[in-house]
Amino acid sequence: MGTKQGQGGRKPDGLGPLGVLSVCVLARLFLCLCVFLSISPAVTLSNSVFLFRLHVSASLSLLFSISGGRASVPTQRLARSGECQGRASRSRRPGGVKGPGGQTEPSEPRLLLRLRRIQIEGQRQRSAEMLPITEHMLHLLGLEKTAFRLYAVTGLLLALLFFLFRLLVQFLGLCWRFYITCRRLRCFPQPPRRNWLLGHLGMYLPNESGLQDENKVLESMHYVILVWLGPVLPLLVLMHPDYIKPLLGASAAVAPKDELFYGFLRPWLGDGLLLSKGDKWSRHRRLLTPAFHFDILKPYMKIFNQCTNIMHAKWRRLVEGSDVSLDMFEHISLMTLDTLQKCVFSYNSDYQEKMSDYISAIIELSALVVRRQYRLHHHLDFIYYRTADGRRFRQACDTVHHFTTEVIQERRRVLRQQGMEAWLKAKQGKTLDFIDVLLLARDEDGKEMSDEDIRAEADTFMFEGHDTTSSGLSWVFFNLAKYPEYQEKCREEIQEVMKNRELEELEWEDLTQLPFTTMCIKESLRKFPPVTMISRQCTEDVKLPDGRIIPKGIICLVSVYGTHYNPTVWPDAKVYNPYRFDPDNTEQRSPLAYMPFSAGPRNCIGQSFAMAEMRVAVALTLLRFRLSVDRTRKVRRKPELILRTEDGIWLKVEPLPPRA
Numbered sequence: 251m252g253t254k255q256g257q258g259g260r261k262p263d264g265l266g267p268l269g270v271l272s273v274c275v276l277a278r279l280f281l282c283l284c285v286f287l288s289i290s291p292a293v294t295l296s297n298s299v300f301l302f303r304l305h306v307s308a309s310l311s312l313l314f315s316i317s318g319g320r321a322s323v324p325t326q327r328l329a330r331s332g333e334c335q336g337r338a339s340r341s342r343r344p345g346g347v348k349g350p351g352g353q354t355e356p357s358e359p360r361l362l363l364r365l366r367r368i369q370i371e372g373q374r375q376r377s378a379e380m381l382p383i384t385e386h387m388l389h390l391l392g393l394e395k396t397a398f399r400l401y402a403v404t405g406l407l408l409a410l411l412f413f414l415f416r417l418l419v420q421f422l423g424l425c426w427r428f429y430i431t432c433r434r435l436r437c438f439p440q441p442p443r444r445n446w447l448l449g450h451l452g453m454y455l456p457n458e459s460g461l462q463d464e465n466k467v468l469e470s471m472h473y474v475i476l477v478w479l480g481p482v483l484p485l486l487v488l489m490h491p492d493y494i495k496p497l498l499g500a501s502a503a504v505a506p507k508d509e510l511f512y513g514f515l516r517p518w519l520g521d522g523l524l525l526s527k528g529d530k531w532s533r534h535r536r537l538l539t540p541a542f543h544f545d546i547l548k549p550y551m552k553i554f555n556q557c558t559n560i561m562h563a564k565w566r567r568l569v570e571g572s573d574v575s576l577d578m579f580e581h582i583s584l585m586t587l588d589t590l591q592k593c594v595f596s597y598n599s600d601y602q603e604k605m606s607d608y609i610s611a612i613i614e615l616s617a618l619v620v621r622r623q624y625r626l627h628h629h630l631d632f633i634y635y636r637t638a639d640g641r642r643f644r645q646a647c648d649t650v651h652h653f654t655t656e657v658i659q660e661r662r663r664v665l666r667q668q669g670m671e672a673w674l675k676a677k678q679g680k681t682l683d684f685i686d687v688l689l690l691a692r693d694e695d696g697k698e699m700s701d702e703d704i705r706a707e708a709d710t711f712m713f714e715g716h717d718t719t720s721s722g723l724s725w726v727f728f729n730l731a732k733y734p735e736y737q738e739k740c741r742e743e744i745q746e747v748m749k750n751r752e753l754e755e756l757e758w759e760d761l762t763q764l765p766f767t768t769m770c771i772k773e774s775l776r777k778f779p780p781v782t783m784i785s786r787q788c789t790e791d792v793k794l795p796d797g798r799i800i801p802k803g804i805i806c807l808v809s810v811y812g813t814h815y816n817p818t819v820w821p822d823a824k825v826y827n828p829y830r831f832d833p834d835n836t837e838q839r840s841p842l843a844y845m846p847f848s849a850g851p852r853n854c855i856g857q858s859f860a861m862a863e864m865r866v867a868v869a870l871t872l873l874r875f876r877l878s879v880d881r882t883r884k885v886r887r888k889p890e891l892i893l894r895t896e897d898g899i900w901l902k903v904e905p906l907p908p909r910a
């Protein structure tokens with residue numbers, strides 16, 4: 251060969267020539283594979299074949315130069331083919347090629363070097379045309395004009411290949427898991443779908459006809475059904491107490507809430523009790539349970555009476571001398587908001603008469619969350635917060651958070667200033683509100699709650715406590731207006747309790763003296779449950795009583811509405827019959843047959859609060875007014891976050907003469 255040992259052949263420290271060759275060839279083979287897989291849309295098949303040849307030959311010539319010019323057979327062949335080019339170019343250059351110092355260099359290595367240069371140059375030109383992505387990335391990385399360009403291209407493409415390979419593996423894994431899940435779900439019956447693509451999407455709309463369609467399904471399917479939201483999202487809907495028990499009875503860690511249905515509330519409610527999970531939830535649930543002890547709730551009776559009185563004064567003014575009807579939803583939701591603001595923050599104001607920014611923000615937030623659920627493109631944060639709704643949502647969240655934070659900080663400041671003992675002394679004989687209870691709460695290690703945690707819990711109470719109770723109460727009034735015989739029976743009961751009293755005010759002890767009124771409220775919560783659906787996503791397989799398994803990861807909807815209308819549980823479910831809740835009739839029923847407040851470890855913490863508030867409002871209302879249905883206005887149900895109506899519940903309220 252005639253090449254001097256060592257000329258242009260400095261070996262790298264770590265790898266021998268064969269190692270380098272293998273790495274280069276392997277890298278290039280990978281690169282070629284990338285090309286064959288059409289990573290870059292600019293690459294065609296013939297181009298990729300060319301690239302492959304180019305890469306192999308470049309590797310070989312690299313080896314040749316590293317190993318001091320001992321070219322292998324294929325390289326010699328390539329060199330010979332390159333010789334023609336060399337000769338042609340030499341013939342164009344008179345005097346041949348001179349080395350440094352004017353000596354003529356041996357022709358073969360010169361040819362090979364030139365061949366390599368031509369190959370690399372050709373490759374550069376080709377790749378500039380063919381691989382715009384890598385070219386752009388090289389440019390960005392500043393490697394475009396360096397000696398490592400070729401290797402950078404290889405590295406980048408390898409990284410891309412690796413990334414795509416991982417994606418492919420993940421995708422295949424997902425498909426496999428989906429296939430297995432579908433097989434496991436085959437044992438569950440499904441109502442007829444629209445088609446394979448939409449599944450049951452849009453079949454059970456959140457309106458009156460959607461609820462009636464649900465009732466039709468209940469006529470033939472009584473336990474658990476499978477529905478598809480589109481082609482890939484299966485949901486199991488449970489509507490029988492025996493099937494709900496394993497799910498709601500499971501620990502909060504096995505059946506946590508799912509993000510699909512609750513996630514939109516998070517920016518507003520933070521990690522409060524409704525949305526938190528795991529240890530945080532258990533710790534807070536333990537800390538907050540005493541806040542709903544009857545010792546704490548008892549003093550709130552004054553607030554319940556006071557807020558109901560404010561509402562009644564307004565009603566009297568509005569209906570004076572005329573036969574107008576009032577929208578119960580509107581009036582009662584202002585009343586429940588007023589009650590909660592007084593119980594949570596001790597905040598006195600005339601909100602029922604004049605709307606405040608804080609109250610309007612809460613009403614707006616509830617409406618915006620519902621609207622977001624029905625607009626699929628608003629599900630993505632980066633789109634939603636660029637829309638008018640998203641901006642209003644953020645603004646309303648800020649208003650609510652600002653209000654809550656200010657109250658907490660002010661209260662903490664006073665507590666620090668006065669010291670715990672003096673502060674507690676000053677509170678003696680006064681009503682402790684929820685913020686006080688949360689500020690005083692300590693866990694087993696004596697740790698208190700942070701301001702952020704207290705804010706989340708207070709916002710959660712305001713959200714969970716106002717809409718649900720106002721929906722519950724509005725439907726109770728609707729049912730009592732529709733069935734005057736039950737209304738009259740309740741009134742007699744209340745008049746009996748209030749007999750010989752000067753003050754029309756209900757005490758905590760009076761609540762147990764209203765058994766029939768309580769039965770009417772319970773039957774109303776059965777027929778019109780404020781929360782119609784509860785969702786969970788199991789972290790483990792859950793076994794149903796018939797041996798079928800709810801696969802881990804599936805979103806389960808516990809249909810409170812479906813259970814309350816299940817004909818195998820409630821005969822004549824569509825009939826409003828308060829005697830179902832006669833203590834003599836409840837024994838043979840499963841405790842999960844009736845669950846407006848959910849059940850199990852994550853049931854409603856505010857159940858006693860809500861029942862007390864509703865009983866006070868119903869008792870005082872029936873004592874002062876006669877309710878009747880406005881027949882000119884149709885009541886059509888609308889299940890949103892809570893069970894509303896399309897156009898309110900309009901009732902006629904006729905003031906009764908004052909008691910003798």
Ligand code: HEM
Nearest residue numbers: 523524714715718719722780781847848852854855856860
């Ligand atoms: C008629 C009135 C009410 C009804 C029908 C009701 C219903 C419910 C239901 C069904 C749940 C379970 C939600 C789920 O698992 O996804 C729940 C949870 C909750 N409710 Fe109520 N609720 C009412 C009133 C209240 C009130 C007045 C408060 C507070 C002042 C309250 C605070 C809560 C909280 C904090 C949770 C979350 C509990 C947890 O996950 O540990 N609720 N409520």
